[in-house]
Amino acid sequence: MPTGDVVVVIGGAAGDGVASTGQIYATTCARNGLNVTTYQSYQSVIRGGHIWFRIRASNEKRYSQGDDFNLLIALDQSTLDIHVPQIAPPGGVIFDPSRHDLKEEALPPGVSPLPVPSQEISMDVSGKPIMQNTVALGALMYILRLDLKVLWSALEKMFGRKGEKVIDLNKTASERGYEHAQEKHETFDFGLKPTRESKPIMSGNDSIGLGAFAAGVKLLAQYPMTPASSIMHWMAAHSSKYGVVVKQTEDELAAMNMVIGASFAGVRAMTATSGGGYSLMVEATGLAGMTETPAVIVEVQRAGPSTGLPTKTEQGDLNMIFGASQGDFPRIILAPRNPEECFEVGWRAFNLADVYQCPVFILSDLYLGEMWRTVQPPDFEVPIIRGFMANGGEEYSRYKMTDTGISPRAIPGQPGLMFIAGSDEHGESGELISDILAGIPEYVNVRAQMMEKRMSKLETAVKEMRPPELYGPEKAEITIVSWGSTQAAVRDALDILKEEEITANSLEFCDLWPLRAKEARKLLEGASETLIAEVNYTGQFDRLLRVETGFQVKHRLRKYDGEPIYPMEVVRKVREVLHGS
Amino acid sequence: MAVEVTMYKSELKPTWCPGCGDFGVLNALLKALKELEIDPKDLVVVSGIGCSSNLPHFLNAYGFHGIHGRLIPVATGIRLANPELTVIATGGDGDGYGIGLGHFVHAMRRNIDITYIVMNNAIYGLTTGQASPTSEKGMITKSTPEGVIEWPVNPVAIALSSGATYISRGFSGDPKHLKELIVGGIQHRGFSLVDVFSPCVTYNKVNTYQWFRERAYSLEEEGHDTMDMIAAYQRAHEWDDRIPLGLFYRTDKPTYEEEDPALREVSLLKQPLGLSEAQGKELLEEFL
Structure with a gap:
């Protein structure tokens, strides 16, 4: 069934051009107006090892790189050995049979071998093996029913600095890959609906x-x-x-x-x-x-x-x-x-x-x-607020006590506003109270007041912080709490849960400190069931949230193996919480 | 304007021990500022931590009294933001040649236009008398009751090999000469080191004013060629019997501020903030 959502994995050794191939494909999808998310898995080596680049293209907005993948481009033998058994049907694997050996028995049912003689074509086109990745991308365009011309525009962008000749050779190489696939392979209908509205990526x-x-x-x-x-x-x-x-x-x-x-x-x-x-x-x-x-x-x-x-x-x-x-x-x-x-x-x-x-x-x-x-194109016209700046006049105190704790700032070059910014505790005008004044009763008070002045800034700041966002249906069987990038897995999990007729919503924190604790507490208390997902061992935000709101989130999903949380991990946890399985 | 030394003095009285060498450095600096007629509003004095790092508080200027050993990066940030300011860094030997040594070397190879005055007393004073990176081998201190085992660092030689373009040593017992070195350092375009022998009368009973006077001689009087790096190296290694004072080496090289392409047009401080519509469009184009 076409879903309008396809995940491609490009795998190889460091130095095989995995990243640039992935970027060209991702750019191609973005220029086709598709929504793209990616995830790169790489190692701390410059050459060798095993790396892969995962690109998800979809008609609807998706947040994560997805759990499964359908198509694999293998640039080395390890990629075949490691990833072929993971391919989800309907799918296939693009590889060069002259260079690598695909064990057909490793193919999951519904997954097709898609041999493309990339090296031979590259040699034929350019006299070098260097364009074999481009050949494979050409084949991929045919298999995904995408316009070869859009790939060409991405190649122009990627190789623009290398000159016309390099671009033309790459175009030819991709065309040959496309034609080979056309001749030997079937297309896959993932229901992708390209538009002409290029998206920034x-x-x-x-x-x-x-x-x-x-x-x-x-x-x-x-x-x-x-x-x-x-x-x-x-x-x-x-x-x-x-x-x-x-x-x-x-x-x-x-x-x-x-x-x-x-x-x-x-x-x-x-x-x-x-x-x-x-x-x-x-x-x-x-x-x-x-x-x-x-x-x-x-x-x-x-x-x-x-x-x-x-x-x-x-x-x-x-x-x-x-x-x-x-x-x-x-x-x-x-x-x-x-x-x-x-x-x-x-x-x-x-x-x-x-x-x-x-x-x-x-x-x-x-x-x-x-x-x-x-992404949505950003609006570059943003407010620029420099805060409380001194402009002379009355006698200046850099650390003047104010209702908000915010004091006027002066900057060097301004006449009459000279002050010392000190790492020692200081009084209103910046004078040290750390050495000969320390402990003298009057200055004991000054110290306390300065501490209160600084800390009171948070009372104003908290009003400017954004409360957590509750995404999804207001009433749900379960509320999944997360912060930062874990939004991706949770939001995609909501869609999967919906198909399973589980209503879930997502309570997401961007502004962590100072925390809008009151709003957070209210939302948490309104939840039927709560689960918090975060990528660390001790539940660092879980703890902060409990301390600040007094609310203990009941269930937790924590990951600390170096990988992000995947949507299905959230789904499985939700099933377990709600149905015990 | 009629410039007086008092213009540069703050209302605070220094808290140093009576007889501390740092008084001489403060006086020399005040006189240098007067001589150069620097407007206090355009002067920033940056310091680290230690007795000598309290110096900015005794001046009427902008000041930044930072953390131990990190005065040089702060001073660098100030210069990069606004090259119209005169930036002077003041600190001690523990601050600059111990915990902050890395920054000292890198600022010199960048030739950032700041003047760095190090009040070198070969001891940690504020923490009540431990060995410093310039304490001599064998010196008995609270942390080395049986004598320092390490060899001292040689700041002048380090400066010579790190690309500093103005390298000098003064003595707080001779503020007049020291003033000249500071004036030269501030006027110099590029990184200027003024290493000052500034005795600690409380914790260093070895390297006293007397000890230093017995050994000090003037490079100028001996006709040292300040353009000759090899000669400067040789002088830099003189210590035990004869200690050279004055300018070791001076050369002209472009400063970091002059070379940074982002600073070619106008200082960072004077640039407008934010992006124009056209700039935004151009940047977004890269991502399409």
Whole structure:
């Protein structure tokens, strides 16, 4: 039965061109107006190993990469050996019989072998084996009943910089693959309905960069670390044109302190890293909190602890981000659920940082950061709010007590507003109360007041935070709670559950701190049954939610094997909760 | 404008021990600022943690008193944001040559235009007397009751091999000469190191004013060629009997700020925020 939804897996060794082949196919689908989600599985090696790229194309919007896949393009023997038994019917496997050996008995029922002599065709077209992936993509176009011309436009985009000749050879190679498939194989009717309305496709990391640009970021200081590096790569590629300094620093200590310096001097500044790198930024996070300097920190989580699994995902750093650095100080934590929301938090974070003069975290993860998805075109005209700035006049106190705890900021270069931003505890004008004044009764009070001033900013900030979103039917047999990228699996699970006549809804958190606890509690209390899904061992958000709302979510689905949660895992858990099986 | 030293002084009195070398550094810095007639609003003094890092509080200027060893990245961020500011970093030997050594080296190879004044007393003072990275081998401190086993770092030699473009050593017992070095450092385009021997009268009973005076000599008086890197290396390794003071090395190289393509047109601070419709469209095009 055509479903308008097909998942293709392209597998090979690192160096086989899996990623670029996947990107070309994903772009082709996006240019066909289809909805695309992807998931890349790769390893921490430059050559060899086994990697695969999963691309789901559908008529309706889908959130996750899906549970099953129908078509496989095998670029090496391991791909055949590992993935052929997993193919779901109706489906097939595209492979080159001259290079790899398909054991027909491994094919599940309803799955066809689709041999294509890719290497031979590539040699024939270009004299090199280099275009065999393009040949396979050509064959795939025929099999999926997609227009070869749209693939060509994607090839032009991908190889544009390599010149006309490379593009033309690739076009010919794909055409030959298409013709071979036409001659030897049947098409599959997955019910895909291409349109001419090309959709933008981007990763969560790209989208954060775009959001930051829209907000007027002027400096990124970063140290390379998977899976956050692509943020630096994208921004560096646009640095000179858009006037954004991209500074690769000697370490993350420098990155975070440089952000604080630039922000103190009045420009919007950010850093991006993963958990291990963030560990080195912890002390300076407290510095931003104490000096009330705006700072935006993107933390793209990967599986820890320590070096952990550098190329695998997890939502395991919430506790660290929530508790990072000694003492209490206000912080804001945003966990985008999908690439569209990455754009939004990308600009919101800067406004929040400026208004509340504190560190703001964007807590993403590898799964979301590297997931390419089609998105609604972002609206680049975003509000830019710099917050309470001093403009001279009366006597200036940088850390003046106010009703909101937010004090006027001055920036170097402004006459008459000189002050010292101090990491030591200080009074209203910035004078230290940490050494010769410490413990003197008057200053004991000042310390308490300064602490209250800083922390009270959260009382205003919480009003600006977004409450959790309840998605799906208002009344449901079960409410599934999640945060950040786990939205993908849950939303797709709702569709599957619907077919099984189970009504479920999804309670999703993006703004994690300060938490809209009242609204969360109300929604949780209104639920018939509750389940929380998150990708870590201890249930880090589960615990935060309980502490803040007093509500204990009853059931839990936790995963910590490096893989994201898949929709069917949610479905199975729901069945178990509701029906005991 | 009639510039007076008092313009640069804050109302706070330094909290250093009587006789501390850092008084001499503060005075030399005040005189240097007066001489250069820097407008206090355009001056940012950044420090780390330690006795000497309290210095910004005694000045009337913008200041950033950060965390231990991280003053250089903060100063770098400030310069990148607004190259119209004069940025001076002040700290101690533990701060800059110990916990912050990595940043020191990288700032020099970038040739960021900041002046870094290190009040070097070869001891940790604020934490009450432990060995520092410049403590001499054999020195007895609270953390090394049987003497330091390591060899001290040589900041001047490190600076020479890391690409710093203005490398000098002063003495807080000679504030007049020190002022000259600071003036030269601020005027210099690029990373300037002013390593200052600034005695700790409370915890370092070995490297005293007297000890230093007995050994110090002027590079200028001996006709040292400040363009000669090899000669500078040789001078940098003199210590036990004769200790050179003055400018070791100076050269001209483009600064990081001058070379960063994103800073070619206008400073970050002066750029408009956000994207125009055309820019947004152009960026989105990449993803279609």
